[in-house]
Every structure is written in structure tokens, then in C-alpha cells.
Amino acid sequence: MKALVFTKYGSPEILQLREIDKPTPKENEVLVKIHATAVNDYDWSMIRGKPYLYRLLFGLLKPKHQIPGMELSGIIEALGTNVESFKVGDAVYGDISTYGFGGFAEYVCINEKALVIKPDKMSFEEATAIPHASALALQGLVDTGDIKKGQKVLINGAGGGMGTFGLQIAKLYDAEVTGVDTGDKLKMMTEIGFDHIIDYKKEDFTKNGQIYDLILDAKTTRSTFDYLRALSSKGKYVTVGGYLNRLFPMFLLKPWISIFSKKRIHIVALKPNKDLNYISELFEAGKIRPVIDGPFNLTEVPEALQYFGEGRHQGKVVIVNNTP
Numbered sequence: 001m002k003a004l005v006f007t008k009y010g011s012p013e014i015l016q017l018r019e020i021d022k023p024t025p026k027e028n029e030v031l032v033k034i035h036a037t038a039v040n041d042y043d044w045s046m047i048r049g050k051p052y053l054y055r056l057l058f059g060l061l062k063p064k065h066q067i068p069g070m071e072l073s074g075i076i077e078a079l080g081t082n083v084e085s086f087k088v089g090d091a092v093y094g095d096i097s098t099y100g101f102g103g104f105a106e107y108v109c110i111n112e113k114a115l116v117i118k119p120d121k122m123s124f125e126e127a128t129a130i131p132h133a134s135a136l137a138l139q140g141l142v143d144t145g146d147i148k149k150g151q152k153v154l155i156n157g158a159g160g161g162m163g164t165f166g167l168q169i170a171k172l173y174d175a176e177v178t179g180v181d182t183g184d185k186l187k188m189m190t191e192i193g194f195d196h197i198i199d200y201k202k203e204d205f206t207k208n209g210q211i212y213d214l215i216l217d218a219k220t221t222r223s224t225f226d227y228l229r230a231l232s233s234k235g236k237y238v239t240v241g242g243y244l245n246r247l248f249p250m251f252l253l254k255p256w257i258s259i260f261s262k263k264r265i266h267i268v269a270l271k272p273n274k275d276l277n278y279i280s281e282l283f284e285a286g287k288i289r290p291v292i293d294g295p296f297n298l299t300e301v302p303e304a305l306q307y308f309g310e311g312r313h314q315g316k317v318v319i320v321n322n323t324p
């Protein structure tokens with residue numbers, strides 16, 4: 001089978017399209033023929049080995065996982081002896097990062113728990129764009145943020161994967177949603193229904209006098225005190241990721257903030273694939289749709305990664321497997 005392999009850290013061009021053995025599933029694994037995959041922050045960080053802290057996860061001197069790719073959709077071709085949830089021929093999708101990586105390939109063997117059935121109405125391209133970013137948005141806004149009907153919500157980093165799902169989930173609660181991002185993404189954000197748009201290169205939303213009941217952040221680009229200023233008296237700030245120099249002080253300050261104020265600060269630790277069947281139901285009911293950038297071919301992954309890393313993408317960067 002063909003796979004994009006890297007054996008040392010470097011820029012995305014370090015990935016090589018190689019012919020390698022097709023894997024055989026272990027007891028609890030399924031063999032999936034991958035139809036589509038997507039680019040995520042983990043892939044961008046894993047290939048470069050940066051930020052360096054990530055090397056504790058991905059391998060100190062060289063990468064532990066040699067094929068990146070953590071989201072996929074495809075068809076099950078073979079089953080391990082103990083697999084109970086699927087049969088050969090099932091169309092599936094999921095975030096596989098808990099059990100390994102390997103989405104940038106024609107096939108992968110992965111624990112059955114990493115996957116759910118793909119609804120017929122959902123294309124493979126749509127399916128692969130959904131699991132990671134929709135889970136971040138749902139867990140950020142609902143599980144952690146406890147969003148309430150009609151709240152004023154702001155999403156920082158709103159034009160990427162998490163933010164575009166965040167808007168659609170917040171709208172299920174009739175929220176008034178402001179999106180913060182920049183460049184070409186602003187037009188797309190208006191089209192998909194953000195009520196207000198802020199270009200972060202032109203305006204600092206923490207200094208314009210507006211306040212929000214709930215802030216969901218993909219990037220953590222401001223200081224904890226800046227965010228507190230932009231919250232209503234019982235407002236919540238929820239971040240799913242971003243710069244360590246911002247996250248670390250936030251982590252230290254948040255217990256003190258909850259003693260001296262009714263405002264709350266939360267840092268989400270993602271539970272991959274939690275509520276993915278609920279997301280499938282929302283999709284089938286026409287209530288959420290991924291914003292897809294691409295699709296690119298498997299051979300174009302290095303370019304797609306660079307494009308993602310430079311923040312030029314809109315929504316989710318999708319890769320389709322159509323190698324000859």
C-alpha cells in the first residue's frame with residue numbers, strides 16, 4: 001500500500017510517498033481502506049517536532065509514529081478476531097489519535113473503539129472533516145461552557161475547524177455569535193452565519209468594550225486578564241488550545257480567579273469521539289455541516305500541511321486518497 005512516511009523531524013516536504021506492507025488487524029482492530037483524511041494541528045506539530053514539548057509525546061529524538069494523520073473515513077476491509085461493533089463493508093469515520101496515527105495512507109489498522117458508523121448521507125470528505133473539530137466545539141461550548149439559550153458567545157480563531165463547528169453548535173442554542181479571525185476567512189464566516197465578525201489584525205476584541213457570556217478560544221492569543229475583561233459578570237472563558245506561554249499562567253491563575261470572581265476560566269482536555277453519534281444525528285438532521293478546504297490528493301499532503309500551518313485554510317483541510 002502507499003503511505004506518507006517520515007523518519008525524522010523536519011518541514012512537511014520530509015514526508016515521502018512510499019510503498020509499504022499492508023497491515024493485518026490485531027484482535028481488537030479493523031483494517032480500514034481510507035477514502036479521506038484531514039490535516040490537524042497534531043500533524044503539523046508532529047512532523048516538525050515543534051513545539052519541542054510535543055516530543056515528549058511524539059518521540060524525543062525521532063518520531064514514534066512514522067505515518068501522520070489522525071482523522072479518517074473509509075470502509076472496513078477486515079476484522080480482528082475480537083471485533084464486535086462492525087462487519088466487513090461498513091463505512092466508518094473517527095478520530096484515531098487515542099489509538100495511534102496513520103491516516104495519511106491507503107490503509108490503517110486501528111482499534112474498533114476509534115470509529116463509528118458513517119451515515120449514508122455523509123460523504124467521505126464530509127465525514128473526515130467532522131470528528132476532531134466538532135468534538136472540540138461541542139465539549140468546549142456544551143460540556144464545559146454549559147451554553148445557555150440566547151447567550152452572547154464569542155469564538156476566537158473562528159475561521160478554522162473548531163470555530164466553524166462552534167458557530168453551528170452555538171446556533172442550536174440561539175446564541176448571538178461573534179467570530180474573530182482574519183483574511184479570506186472573514187467572508188466565509190459571514191456566509192455561514194456569524195452575527196458579528198472581528199478581524200484580529202484590526203481590532204482587539206478584549207479592548208473594544210463589548211462583553212460576552214461565553215468565549216470559546218482555539219488559540220489563546222491574549223492574556224488571562226484580557227479575557228476576564230471581555231466576560232460578563234458570570235461569564236465563562238473556555239479554551240481548547242493555543243500558545244503555552246498563555247496557557248501555563250492561565251492554568252496557575254484559574255483557581256484564584258474562581259475565589260475572587262464569579263467569572264470562570266476553563267481549559268478543555270479533549271475526549272476524542274465522545275458524542276460522535278450525536279454529531280452524526282445533527283448532520284443527518286441538517287443542523288451541522290463541515291466547511292471543507294480542498295480536497296487535496298494524498299500526493300499533495302506536504303503542500304496541504306504547509307497551507308494549514310500558515311493559517312491560510314478555511315474550516316477543515318481534507319485529503320482524498322486517489323493514488324493510482
Ligand SMILES: NC(=O)c1ccc[n+]([C@@H]2O[C@H](COP(=O)([O-])OP(=O)(O)OC[C@H]3O[C@@H](n4cnc5c(N)ncnc54)[C@H](OP(=O)(O)O)[C@@H]3O)[C@@H](O)[C@H]2O)c1
Nearest residue numbers: 041157159160161162200218221240241242268269270311
Ligand atoms: N484541548 C485538547 O485536548 C486539544 C486536542 C487537540 C488539539 N487541540 C487544539 O485545538 C485547536 C484546534 O483548533 P482548530 O482545529 O480550529 O485550528 P485551526 O483550524 O488552525 O483554526 C484556528 C484559527 O485561528 C486563527 N488565528 C490565528 N491567530 C489568531 C489570533 N491572534 N486571533 C484570532 N484567531 C487567530 C487561525 O487563522 P490564521 O492562522 O490565518 O491567523 C485559524 O483560522 C488547536 O489550537 C489545537 O492545538 C486541543
